[in-house]
Amino acid sequence: MKIAAVLVAFVAVAALPRVLSPYHVTLVLPALAYSIALLGFNLLFGYTGLLSFGHALFVAIGGYGAAVLSSKLGLRSFEAILLLSAAAAVAVAIPIGLLAVRYVKIFFGILTLAFGMLFHSFLFKFYDLTGGDTGIRVLRPSLLGRAYEDLDKTTWLVGPFYYYCVGLLAVLAFVMWRLVHSPFGLHLVATRENRRKAEYLGVRVRFFRLIAFSISAFYGAIGGAILAVNTGQADPELAYWTHSGELVFMTVLGGFGNFFGPIVGAFSFIFLKDQLVGLTQYWRFWLGAILILIVVLFPRGLSGLVERMWARLHRSTPS
Amino acid sequence: MSALVEAIDLTKRYGDFVALDRVSLAIASDELVSIVGPNGAGKTTLVNLLTGLLPPTSGQVRFKGEDIAGIGPVMLAKRGMARAFQLVHIFPELSVAQTLAVAVVSQTSKALRFFTAVADDAAVNSRVREVAAIFGLDGKLRTPARLLSQGEKKLLDIASAFALSPEVILLDEPTSGVSSADKHGLMRNVVDAARRAGVRAIILVEHDMDLVAEYSTRIVAIQAGQILADRAPADFFSDPEIVAAIVGKRPARFGQGAS
Numbered sequence: 001m002k003i004a005a006v007l008v009a010f011v012a013v014a015a016l017p018r019v020l021s022p023y024h025v026t027l028v029l030p031a032l033a034y035s036i037a038l039l040g041f042n043l044l045f046g047y048t049g050l051l052s053f054g055h056a057l058f059v060a061i062g063g064y065g066a067a068v069l070s071s072k073l074g075l076r077s078f079e080a081i082l083l084l085s086a087a088a089a090v091a092v093a094i095p096i097g098l099l100a101v102r103y104v105k106i107f108f109g110i111l112t113l114a115f116g117m118l119f120h121s122f123l124f125k126f127y128d129l130t131g132g133d134t135g136i137r138v139l140r141p142s143l144l145g146r147a148y149e150d151l152d153k154t155t156w157l158v159g160p161f162y163y164y165c166v167g168l169l170a171v172l173a174f175v176m177w178r179l180v181h182s183p184f185g186l187h188l189v190a191t192r193e194n195r196r197k198a199e200y201l202g203v204r205v206r207f208f209r210l211i212a213f214s215i216s217a218f219y220g221a222i223g224g225a226i227l228a229v230n231t232g233q234a235d236p237e238l239a240y241w242t243h244s245g246e247l248v249f250m251t252v253l254g255g256f257g258n259f260f261g262p263i264v265g266a267f268s269f270i271f272l273k274d275q276l277v278g279l280t281q282y283w284r285f286w287l288g289a290i291l292i293l294i295v296v297l298f299p300r301g302l303s304g305l306v307e308r309m310w311a312r313l314h315r316s317t318p319s
Numbered sequence: 320m321s322a323l324v325e326a327i328d329l330t331k332r333y334g335d336f337v338a339l340d341r342v343s344l345a346i347a348s349d350e351l352v353s354i355v356g357p358n359g360a361g362k363t364t365l366v367n368l369l370t371g372l373l374p375p376t377s378g379q380v381r382f383k384g385e386d387i388a389g390i391g392p393v394m395l396a397k398r399g400m401a402r403a404f405q406l407v408h409i410f411p412e413l414s415v416a417q418t419l420a421v422a423v424v425s426q427t428s429k430a431l432r433f434f435t436a437v438a439d440d441a442a443v444n445s446r447v448r449e450v451a452a453i454f455g456l457d458g459k460l461r462t463p464a465r466l467l468s469q470g471e472k473k474l475l476d477i478a479s480a481f482a483l484s485p486e487v488i489l490l491d492e493p494t495s496g497v498s499s500a501d502k503h504g505l506m507r508n509v510v511d512a513a514r515r516a517g518v519r520a521i522i523l524v525e526h527d528m529d530l531v532a533e534y535s536t537r538i539v540a541i542q543a544g545q546i547l548a549d550r551a552p553a554d555f556f557s558d559p560e561i562v563a564a565i566v567g568k569r570p571a572r573f574g575q576g577a578s
Contacts, residue, residue: 175434178433178434178435178436179433179434181436182432182434182435182436183424183429183430183431183432183437183440184430184431184432184433185437186413186417186420186424187421187424187425189410189412189413190410190413190418190421193409193410193411194408194409194410196392196408197408197409197410197476197479198410198421199391199392199393199396200392200395200396200401200402200404200408200480201396201421201422201425201479201480201482201483202392202393202396202397202422202425202426202483203393203421203425203430204393205393
């Protein structure tokens with residue numbers, strides 16, 4: 001049943017370019033990027049119980065990785081760009097993680113926030129290296145060796161690039177699914193639930209947290225690279241703390257207690273933001289109000305709400 | 320004497336306060352050693368030193384001949400000593416089977432498997448079922464720990480320590496919070512399980528003197544940071560001074576002697 005629902009959702013997302021206008025399809029692209037980034041983020045938040053307030057740092061590393069590699073170093077293969085950016089994110093995550101995973105709760109949150117802000121000022125101040133507030137252009141990469149030079153930018157984005165990202169999300173979601181159901185994933189949840197007990201059962205708590213932190217950085221960078229290719233630009237806003245806040249917002253909106261919650265959150269957030277921005281200049285106010293309602297009324301997020309309705313539906317139908 | 324766990328001249332100071340003062344103690348195979356004493360006598364400090372949680376100010380702690388002073392819980396589990404706490408420690412959202420699987424898996428190379436589903440691992444599952452059955456939890460394998468009764472949570476806590484297949488297990492007031500009617504049942508369960516699981520020695524911290532009298536092979540009484548007595552139960556309870564200092568009253572098993 002669950003597998004069928006996932007397949008239907010996958011086919012529906014893959015079919016969107018056939019039903020939606022190109023403008024709306026370009027809106028789905030960031031939703032795909034955020035879905036990937038948040039799958040990683042939620043390994044840390046939902047499964048390991050560590051709430052990072054600086055996760056945009058890794059998204060920005062992905063974005064700047066794509067920018068530097070494509071426009072400064074002339075690298076065109078998107079696969080190579082993804083792997084190198086994600087590797088850079090992991091390389092940054094390990095030293096930060098070594099310090100941060102010694103802490104939990106607000107202390108972990110503040111530390112990650114601080115590192116995110118450091119990186120933001122680095123991007124902002126080192127103009128020669130990072131282009132300062134204007135950032136760096138991202139050139140169109142080749143996908144699986146194909147350049148698609150005959151396509152204009154929008155056709156390329158809503159065509160090959162879109163399907164590429166849908167495929168990437170499917171692969172990375174599958175990998176994450178295996179991760180959270182593996183012995184490794186079980187140990188992560190154990191450290192979240194009772195750190196002390198986990199240690200006495202022989203679980204190397206900090207080591208496991210560090211691995212989770214690194215994997216979440218890897219996913220964050222992949223999401224960031226997609227975002228930057230989509231906008232054609234990597235700028236410091238990617239690393240700004242409000243962007244980290246949006247990642248938290250999306251995850252809470254979708255529900256961090258459910259594997260698919262982050263994906264639901266990414267899609268709902270992008271849709272919601274687009275609608276609100278079109279309606280009112282006070283869209284931030286309404287986003288905030290919606291977040292308050294979600295936290296108070298549906299602490300398990302939209303996916304939790306769907307789960308509950310699903311359970312109720314099944315109970316009321318006689319079997 | 321080949322001691323399994325050995326404390327040599329252990330001293331622990333907190334500032335000027337001497338919590339433990341030159342305590343020596345050896346525990347061999349097939350022993351069940353109870354550590355008793357009034358609150359604040361230094362039992363908890365001793366236990367924390369014996370399990371490598373705290374480093375001693377001076378002295379040594381040895382387990383199977385190796386120094387384990389301050390090695391911490393993870394290494395302790397790896398070396399083969401498990402500890403269950405007085406307050407119930409569980410993973411509220413994990414099921415009984417998952418909780419036991421954490422312990423079963425953590426001691427194997429499987430802990431770092433990222434792509435195999437733990438629920439499909441036949442070897443892990445059979446060990447999980449085996450441990451659950453010993454503690455009568457086999458009917459609740461899929462129940463989340465938070466939905467268990469208080470007594471079942473306690474059992475799960477102890478069962479998960481057993482799932483490590485330890486050589487020595489330290490039980491810190493295993494029957495606290497368990498009704499007096501169930502205390503003996505729980506202790507019998509634990510002692511039987513330990514025997515079947517190949518546990519070589521049990522260290523028990525317990526206030527209930529009936530249980531101590533019934534199950535110990537040796538009793539170590541601590542008072543004001545020092546060992547007041549280290550004797551077999553019969554000797555222990557026949558000494559009116561010790562009984563008065565530590566116990567207050569004699570357990571039923573050894574009758575109401577003159578005092």
